Amino acid sequence: METLISKFKKVAPKAALLMAVAAGAALQGCNKSGGESDKAVDSDAASAVYVAPGEHDELYSFLSGGFNGQVSVYGIPSGRLLKIIPVFSQFPENGYGYNEETKPMLQTSHGFVPWDDLHHPKLSRTDGMADGRWLFVNGNNTPRVARVDLKTFETVEIMEIPNSAGNHCSPYPTNNNEYVIAGTRFSVPLDMKGGTADVSMEEYKDKFRGSISFIKVDKEDGDMELDFQVLVPGFDYDLANGGKGPSNDWVFFTTYNTEKSGTLKELGASQNDRDYLAAINWKVAAKYAAEGKAHEMPANYYHNKLDHGSFQAKSEVKKTVRYLLPEECPGMMYLIPAPKSPHGIDVDPSGEYMVVNGKLASSLPVFSFSKMQKAIENKDFDGEVNGIPVFKYESVLQGEVKEPGLGPLHTEFDGKGNAYSTMFVSSEVVKWSLKDLQVKDRIPVYYSPGHLMIPGGDTEKPYGKYLVVMNKITKDRFLPTGPELMHSAQLIDISGEKMKMLLDFPTVAEPHYAQAIQADLVAPNSVKFHKLDENTHPNAVKNEKDVSVTRNGKTVTVKMTAIRSHLTPDNIEGIQVGDTVLFHVTNLEQDWDVPHGFAVMGANNAETLIMPGATQTLRWVPKQEGVYPFYCTDFCSALHQEMQGYVRVSPKGSNVPIKFRMGEKKPVPPATASVN
Amino acid sequence: MKALSRVLMIIAALSLGLLFLFPMWKIYLEAPQYPEGLEMHIWVNKISGSSESVLQNFNILNHYIGMEPIHAESFAELKIMPYIVVFFMITGVVVALLGIRKLIVYWAALLMLGGAVGILDFYLWLVKFGTNLDPTAPIKIPGMTYIPPLLGHKELLNFDALSLPSTGSIGILLAIVFAGIAFYVSREKKIREKITA
Numbered sequence: 001m002e003t004l005i006s007k008f009k010k011v012a013p014k015a016a017l018l019m020a021v022a023a024g025a026a027l028q029g030c031n032k033s034g035g036e037s038d039k040a041v042d043s044d045a046a047s048a049v050y051v052a053p054g055e056h057d058e059l060y061s062f063l064s065g066g067f068n069g070q071v072s073v074y075g076i077p078s079g080r081l082l083k084i085i086p087v088f089s090q091f092p093e094n095g096y097g098y099n100e101e102t103k104p105m106l107q108t109s110h111g112f113v114p115w116d117d118l119h120h121p122k123l124s125r126t127d128g129m130a131d132g133r134w135l136f137v138n139g140n141n142t143p144r145v146a147r148v149d150l151k152t153f154e155t156v157e158i159m160e161i162p163n164s165a166g167n168h169c170s171p172y173p174t175n176n177n178e179y180v181i182a183g184t185r186f187s188v189p190l191d192m193k194g195g196t197a198d199v200s201m202e203e204y205k206d207k208f209r210g211s212i213s214f215i216k217v218d219k220e221d222g223d224m225e226l227d228f229q230v231l232v233p234g235f236d237y238d239l240a241n242g243g244k245g246p247s248n249d250w251v252f253f254t255t256y257n258t259e260k261s262g263t264l265k266e267l268g269a270s271q272n273d274r275d276y277l278a279a280i281n282w283k284v285a286a287k288y289a290a291e292g293k294a295h296e297m298p299a300n301y302y303h304n305k306l307d308h309g310s311f312q313a314k315s316e317v318k319k320t321v322r323y324l325l326p327e328e329c330p331g332m333m334y335l336i337p338a339p340k341s342p343h344g345i346d347v348d349p350s351g352e353y354m355v356v357n358g359k360l361a362s363s364l365p366v367f368s369f370s371k372m373q374k375a376i377e378n379k380d381f382d383g384e385v386n387g388i389p390v391f392k393y394e395s396v397l398q399g400e401v402k403e404p405g406l407g408p409l410h411t412e413f414d415g416k417g418n419a420y421s422t423m424f425v426s427s428e429v430v431k432w433s434l435k436d437l438q439v440k441d442r443i444p445v446y447y448s449p450g451h452l453m454i455p456g457g458d459t460e461k462p463y464g465k466y467l468v469v470m471n472k473i474t475k476d477r478f479l480p481t482g483p484e485l486m487h488s489a490q491l492i493d494i495s496g497e498k499m500k501m502l503l504d505f506p507t508v509a510e511p512h513y514a515q516a517i518q519a520d521l522v523a524p525n526s527v528k529f530h531k532l533d534e535n536t537h538p539n540a541v542k543n544e545k546d547v548s549v550t551r552n553g554k555t556v557t558v559k560m561t562a563i564r565s566h567l568t569p570d571n572i573e574g575i576q577v578g579d580t581v582l583f584h585v586t587n588l589e590q591d592w593d594v595p596h597g598f599a600v601m602g603a604n605n606a607e608t609l610i611m612p613g614a615t616q617t618l619r620w621v622p623k624q625e626g627v628y629p630f631y632c633t634d635f636c637s638a639l640h641q642e643m644q645g646y647v648r649v650s651p652k653g654s655n656v657p658i659k660f661r662m663g664e665k666k667p668v669p670p671a672t673a674s675v676n
Numbered sequence: 677m678k679a680l681s682r683v684l685m686i687i688a689a690l691s692l693g694l695l696f697l698f699p700m701w702k703i704y705l706e707a708p709q710y711p712e713g714l715e716m717h718i719w720v721n722k723i724s725g726s727s728e729s730v731l732q733n734f735n736i737l738n739h740y741i742g743m744e745p746i747h748a749e750s751f752a753e754l755k756i757m758p759y760i761v762v763f764f765m766i767t768g769v770v771v772a773l774l775g776i777r778k779l780i781v782y783w784a785a786l787l788m789l790g791g792a793v794g795i796l797d798f799y800l801w802l803v804k805f806g807t808n809l810d811p812t813a814p815i816k817i818p819g820m821t822y823i824p825p826l827l828g829h830k831e832l833l834n835f836d837a838l839s840l841p842s843t844g845s846i847g848i849l850l851a852i853v854f855a856g857i858a859f860y861v862s863r864e865k866k867i868r869e870k871i872t873a
């Protein structure tokens with residue numbers, strides 16, 4: 001048995017050699033004006049990433065923002081930031097999570113959680129290929145799965161996951177979005193009522209369990225529904241990835257802490273030489289669930305959906321969840337021994353090879369799906385854990401990539417028989433062949449890389465032209481901006497034999513993973529503006545004639561319109577200190593690129609940004625009497641600065657009546673007449 | 677009048693039906709910040725655009741210079757014109773049925789006159805909108821008027837305005853051409869009749 005120390009002894013000379021090489025390169029670099037970095041950069045890099053003004057990028061890429069709870073959309077190859085999509089976090093830029101319509105999106109059983117740790121974006125699929133309809137993402141911290149609609153690039157659904165803690169190996173969509181599968185990173189003592197029990201940490205080994213959730217996705221509208229869960233042994237479940245082709249029905253999870261250590265996991269979870277790769281046949285699981293093998297337990301989780309027509313999100317609280325126990329479901333789940341504390345699990349485009357990235361291992365094991373099938377047939381097992389059969393390592397192993405580098409984390413594929421793995425410790429991307437498991441090329445990256453992404457690299461047909469490698473630890477790649485640095489990603493050309501560095505670009509928060517798709521599959525469906533006629537918001541006003549200000553007890557409802565270049569009404573009186581004022585603002589524009597903003601002085605939440613044809617609501621509680629200006633925050637026209645108005649706030653109990661106006665009585669303002 | 681001539685005359689009358697199927701005239705506005713452009717379509721009975729909200733967008737832009745908003749309801753012409761077209765279609769068929777050759781010329785001449793009046797009316801319409809500006813408009817440029825071109829293009833501030841007859845107008849052209857052929861064909865017949873006689 002190899003100890004950690006002996007392993008370090010093995011690895012240390014390699015690390016030293018690499019450091020020496022790096023130091024040498026740095027010293028040589030000092031002699032040249034250009035510095036060391038341009039050596040790795042392809043001489044033709046500028047033209048390879050140049051996208052002329054007015055032209056579009058080949059690909060959209062969706063980078064997770066990690067701890068900012070957002071997804072950022074970049075154009076590839078230019079590396080231009082196209083959009084930030086708030087998912088689990090409030091976003092003052094457009095009022096998401098602040099305005100009344102979207103606040104319910106961030107409701108959970110723990111209350112309003114306006115933040116999360118978003119790790120993995122995954123594109124929806126048709127026949128195993130990204131179809132450009134939706135993007136699924138996970139909230140790791142307060143377990144949630146969200147769906148972003150790629151027609152509007154808006155978060156339209158967020159579902160909380162019960163019995164989960166640290167929703168990390170998530171969300172994996174099967175090849176026709178039958179299920180989005182989400183596994184827990186932390187095992188927890190389940191109270192079997194949808195929450196966790198009050199249990200002593202001493203009882204970790206006996207009381208803690210993990211769960212893997214199977215979320216059904218509606219074929220037409222993408223709506224999610226938690227179908228059932230599989231309660232799994234109390235390990236930590238790290239990453240998930242699914243099969244394709246022959247392995248279409250399977251999904252794999254890497255595990256660590258099979259030691260079930262509850263404290264100082266750094267050591268405690270690194271004792272076993274081998275942890276497991278968990279393999280679940282989701283079709284068999286679904287069959288068991290449908291056949292009534294599932295048990296039911298009480299639960300308490302939120303399911304939030306945004307309605308396209310009314311722009312309003314609604315929360316529903318679900319009260320039960322079904323679950324399967326692997327010990328009662330033979331043939332559903334198996335365990336493959338994998339090198340100590342593996343991280344990424346990646347299945348090659350043919351669906352035959354499962355690559356396990358053992359972050360502490362010195363070799364990269366490649367498992368064979370056909371050997372796994374044979375081992376199931378021959379019952380080639382080496383015992384079992386909680387009734388789940390464990391394969392013999394050798395019976396499912398295809399081979400190992402020897403000395404690939406230090407600290408392999410993730411692997412993706414180019415569709416030409418090559419795999420690319422990131423090496424966290426040795427800071428490089430290593431290209432190796434699936435055929436002979438030999439290393440073919442390596443390229444240094446200037447930070448410790450985590451995930452890497454080849455567009456379509458997790459599908460049957462990767463778009464093997466580019467590779468994006470993302471950092472895990474920030475490095476000073478750009479002009480210094482104080483102690484806090486932007487994270488970054490590098491774009492590498494993988495179209496030839498040798499990898500070529502093309503571009504560095506900063507990313508918003510830590511990019512854990514990314515997905516990319518050809519622009520043609522998304523761009524033509526993009527919504528340019530909402531049709532005013534189809535706006536079903538209950539407080540929408542589609543004509544300036546219909547605006548109103550009404551009082552109901554202490555609540556004042558303002559139904560307001562915005563169009564270039566005025567808000568109607570622009571004078572409001574009769575509001576009193578302590579009233580709750582709800583500004584329902586409808587943007588009457590029917591033209592691309594003319595959102596209007598709305599903000600009131602002293603508002604305690606944010607402004608709101610209203611897209612053409614949409615309605616948004618801002619809640620405001622004035623605390624002092626006086627006159628408060630409100631205005632449009634998004635520059636909309638030559639007369640944007642004039643797009644403003646006033647609210648008069650009188651003392652509590654004042655007899656100033658509710659009154660509003662827009663313009664003097666005489667000529668009808670031209671744009672008023674034009675609205676209809 | 678020969679049967680062929682009558683058929684041609686009926687085709688001429690029916691060609692005017694294109695006016696109900698397609699716009700007569702299109703005005704395009706283009707500017708760097710409007711890469712998709714704005715397209716206004718003028719029909720015999722309505723005003724529309726390349727998308728349903730084009731009129732609103734035209735009017736929003738126009739309100740800065742104080743141009744009166746454009747609405748189909750503001751044009752009596754759009755109510756009258758369909759009847760005129762129907763009138764020409766019916767009389768065209770009547771001419772074909774009566775088979776009196778001379779009537780073809782009168783019909784075509786009247787149609788051309790109608791077309792000319794229509795174009796003149798359209799021009800006056802453009803002048804009215806381009807010059808009748810609200811004195812309280814936010815943007816005022818001394819000496820500037822905003823008459824769009826009748827035919828061809830013209831720079832209006834940062835917009836390039838292009839005005840062209842559209843598919844519907846081809847109906848009028850076809851009506852005149854077919855009436856002309858009908859007239860010509862029937863003449864040929866007469867000559868041949870003379871020879872055979």
